[in-house]
Amino acid sequence: xxxxxxxxxxxxxxxxxxxxxxxxxxxxxxxxxxxxxxxxxxxxxxxxxxxxxxxxxxxxxxxxxxxxxxxxxxxxxxxxxxxxxxxxxxxxxxxxxxxxxxxxxxxxxxxxxxxxxxxxxxxxxxxxxxxxxxxxxxxxxxxxxxxxxxxxxxxxxxxxxxxxxxxxxxxxxxxxxxxxxxxxxxxxxxxxxxxxxxxxxxxxxxxxxxxxxxxxxxxxxxxxxxxxxxxxxxxxxxxxxxxxxxxxxxxxxxxxxxxxxxxxxxxxxxxxxxxxxxxxxxxxxx
Amino acid sequence: xxxxxxxxxxxxxxxxxxxxxxxxxxxxxxxxxxxxxxxxxxxxxxxxxxxxxxxxxxxxxxxxxxxxxxxxxxxxxxxxxxxxxxxxxxxxxxxxxxxxxxxxxxxxxxxxxxxxxxxxxxxxxxxxxxxxxxxxxxxxxxxxxxxxxxxxxxxxxxxxxxxxxxxxxxxxxxxxxxxxxxxxxxxxxxxxxxxxxxxxxxxxxxxxxxxxxxxxxxxxxxxxxxxxxxxxxxxxxxxxxxxxxxxxxxxxxxxxxxxxxxxxxxxxxxxxxxxxxxxxxxxxxxxxxxxxxxxxxxxxxxxxxxxxxxxxxxxxxxxxxxxxxxxxxxxxxxxxxxxxxxxxxxxxxxxxxxxxxxxxxxxxxxxxxxxxxxxxxxxxxxxxxxxxxxxxxxxxxxxxxxxxxxxxxxxxxxxxxxxxxxxxxxxxxxxxxxxxxxxxxxxxxxxxxx
Numbered sequence: 073x074x075x076x077x078x079x080x081x082x083x084x085x086x087x088x089x090x091x092x093x094x095x096x097x098x099x100x101x102x103x104x105x106x107x108x109x110x111x112x113x114x115x116x117x118x119x120x121x122x123x124x125x126x127x128x129x130x131x132x133x134x135x136x137x138x139x140x141x142x143x144x145x146x147x148x149x150x151x152x153x154x155x156x157x158x159x160x161x162x163x164x165x166x167x168x169x170x171x172x173x174x175x176x177x178x179x180x181x182x183x184x185x186x187x188x189x190x191x192x193x194x195x196x197x198x199x200x201x202x203x204x205x206x207x208x209x210x211x212x213x214x215x216x217x218x219x220x221x222x223x224x225x226x227x228x229x230x231x232x233x234x235x236x237x238x239x240x241x242x243x244x245x246x247x248x249x250x251x252x253x254x255x256x257x258x259x260x261x262x263x264x265x266x267x268x269x270x271x272x273x274x275x276x277x278x279x280x281x282x283x284x285x286x287x288x289x290x291x292x293x294x295x296x297x298x299x300x301x302x303x304x305x306x307x308x309x310x311x312x313x314x315x316x317x318x319x320x321x322x323x324x325x326x327x328x329x330x331x332x333x334x335x336x337x338x339x340x341x342x343x344x345x346x347x348x349x350x351x352x353x354x355x356x357x358x
Numbered sequence: 359x360x361x362x363x364x365x366x367x368x369x370x371x372x373x374x375x376x377x378x379x380x381x382x383x384x385x386x387x388x389x390x391x392x393x394x395x396x397x398x399x400x401x402x403x404x405x406x407x408x409x410x411x412x413x414x415x416x417x418x419x420x421x422x423x424x425x426x427x428x429x430x431x432x433x434x435x436x437x438x439x440x441x442x443x444x445x446x447x448x449x450x451x452x453x454x455x456x457x458x459x460x461x462x463x464x465x466x467x468x469x470x471x472x473x474x475x476x477x478x479x480x481x482x483x484x485x486x487x488x489x490x491x492x493x494x495x496x497x498x499x500x501x502x503x504x505x506x507x508x509x510x511x512x513x514x515x516x517x518x519x520x521x522x523x524x525x526x527x528x529x530x531x532x533x534x535x536x537x538x539x540x541x542x543x544x545x546x547x548x549x550x551x552x553x554x555x556x557x558x559x560x561x562x563x564x565x566x567x568x569x570x571x572x573x574x575x576x577x578x579x580x581x582x583x584x585x586x587x588x589x590x591x592x593x594x595x596x597x598x599x600x601x602x603x604x605x606x607x608x609x610x611x612x613x614x615x616x617x618x619x620x621x622x623x624x625x626x627x628x629x630x631x632x633x634x635x636x637x638x639x640x641x642x643x644x645x646x647x648x649x650x651x652x653x654x655x656x657x658x659x660x661x662x663x664x665x666x667x668x669x670x671x672x673x674x675x676x677x678x679x680x681x682x683x684x685x686x687x688x689x690x691x692x693x694x695x696x697x698x699x700x701x702x703x704x705x706x707x708x709x710x711x712x713x714x715x716x717x718x719x720x721x722x723x724x725x726x727x728x729x730x731x732x733x734x735x736x737x738x739x740x741x742x743x744x745x746x747x748x749x750x751x752x753x754x755x756x757x758x759x760x761x762x763x764x765x766x767x768x769x770x771x772x773x774x775x776x777x778x779x780x781x782x783x784x785x786x787x788x789x790x791x792x793x794x795x796x797x798x799x800x801x802x803x804x805x806x807x808x
Contacts, residue, residue, distance in 0.1 A: 130805075150643045158637075
């Protein structure tokens with residue numbers, strides 16, 4: 073007996089978005105299934121923000137097909153938003169309200185009410201590591217505390233799909249570690265995530281699949297292993313040497329055995345994959 | 359070295375200033391625009407030239423309908439500063455704020471003049487129309503000198519001389535001296551009052567070099583000046599006597615400051631956009647409509663709170679009768695807040711930055727305040743000025759507030775008083791249009807990118 077395939081929470085075919093003459097997203101295909109965490113990568117101006125905007129129902133697609141949570145965003149934007157959690161890049165909180173007041177406000181905006189709301193606020197403060205600072209004004213929080221609160225504010229209504237837009241910008245290693253743990257906890261809870269960042273190590277650590285965009289198009293999509301394999305298909309095979317082995321000595325032994333081999337460096341990490349696909353030239357946005 | 363650094367800093371600041379178009383416009387354009395508005399209004403008040411001159415309404419109720427009263431009327435109509443309205447119900451018209459003053463020509467005016475006696479003219483004036491008074495006085499003075507005292511004065515003197523039973527030649531000599539004296543007095547008074555044949559407004563409303571007709575000359579010219587308080591002033595609910603100036607000050611400050619604070623409150627939309635909280639709110643299921651409605655509500659509460667504080671102060675200090683017509687005042691307050699909120703929201707959705715909003719709102723609100731009657735009564739401004747005022751929230755708000763607080767008007771007209779219903783309705787209609795425009799602008803600006 074086989075398990076019936078689950079419907080994707082995001083289904084896009086030939087998705088397009090144009091601004092005047094600029095094609096920001098150009099024929100994007102994407103399926104995101106429940107429980108997956110997709111890393112969305114791309115240099116500045118690649119189309120990540122526009123893609124997220126369409127997935128968040130803030131931007132209307134110019135062409136192609138898009139379904140989010142099984143619904144058409146053109147017709148059911150409000151229903152989709154009720155099931156979406158979006159963590160914006162900016163710290164979108166009210167500095168003159170306390171942490172608890174911020175969470176209560178955003179919870180109400182998503183339809184939470186007594187007695188559920190206080191419980192969710194308490195959960196949010198705990199999840200953000202702010203259980204003992206909930207009554208402090210947000211403007212007195214550190215950057216990391218604000219970032220953590222920024223994330224849980226998008227999770228109060230228990231969304232099915234969460235979009236995280238560079239959630240670790242400007243935080244110290246400790247807060248970054250806490251945010252990673254939060255995201256991993258969400259993943260263990262079966263939440264579906266789309267995670268954008270310029271920190272490629274974060275994607276390696278947190279995401280199942282990776283979509284690399286540039287000039288509005290998908291350059292590559294798959295697991296990290298698949299992306300690495302794609303990069304290596306045209307190159308030599310990998311030879312793993314035990315620690316402490318002299319690469320030159322290993323090469324000599326192979327040549328003596330009749331194998332013309334060169335010893336390459338370590339396995340390319342995601343950053344190398346990314347840079348080989350998108351190039352090393354700076355992409356400063358206007 | 360210090361000077362070089364100072365110049366570097368100054369150069370940078372000037373470059374930033376030039377690139378900030380809002381600041382540039384505010385700094386250079388606003389004074390010019392306000393000077394134009396003030397110049398037009400004040401020039402008219404001081405008897406400007408041509409079509410720009412103010413025409414103050416004066417209702418003349420002629421109960422005599424004699425050739426003499428008709429001659430007086432024609433002379434009054436010939437003055438430049440007065441817009442003479444022939445009609446009846448002068449007391450009601452002044453008390454209801456329909457005209458700033460009314461002149462009552464009593465029955466028997468012509469006959470009294472013919473007898474060489476001074477007829478008793480009655481000038482009813484609205485004390486809240488402080489600037490209209492001197493204009494009316496300056497125009498009445500020469501006309502009355504010519505038509506009333508000019509006729510009755512010599513006759514009176516002749517009558518006195520007859521009483522002395524003087525010999526013929528002495529009497530004619532005495533008559534000649536008295537006539538000469540009278541003409542000299544007439545000339546002096548005329549020159550001190552206003553130039554004959556030009557009508558003209560009061561040269562110095564404060565009474566500096568001009569004759570303060572309303573205080574000094576009435577008895578001489580046989581005019582009884584009576585201040586007719588608005589209906590609201592007689593309904594004072596405070597221990598302090600209602601003050602016409604206080605009523606106007608409270609109304610004008612209420613309208614102008616309300617617009618400033620509500621436009622600033624609307625600017626929180628731009629702040630929320632800058633901090634990202636607007637994005638988060640847009641992502642909530644309610645979306646844009648709930649955001650704007652929420653802003654509308656909060657701004658409305660802020661506006662009503664501000665008005666409440668100002669009116670409470672006005673009642674305590676100026677005796678403004680805020681409880682005399684609670685329904686009319688309440689509906690007016692809500693209407694003004696609604697319209698000002700709509701304006702604030704619209705500006706916030708049109709502007710890209712807080713600086714732009716500050717520049718635009720300062721310019722528009724100050725002009726509306728000047729043209730709409732918050733700084734000086736529209737009754738003493740030229741026709742085009744009054745017409746421009748009709749396109750401002752300020753004008754309707756001022757008329758409604760002043761109507762309730764000073765004249766004691768209700769929403770609907772009564773037998774004695776007009777109503778403010780039309781002004782209040784205009785405020786709600788304006789508010790509805792502005793809010794509708796704000797929603798459209800919001801959608802185009804914040805939701806229409808897709």
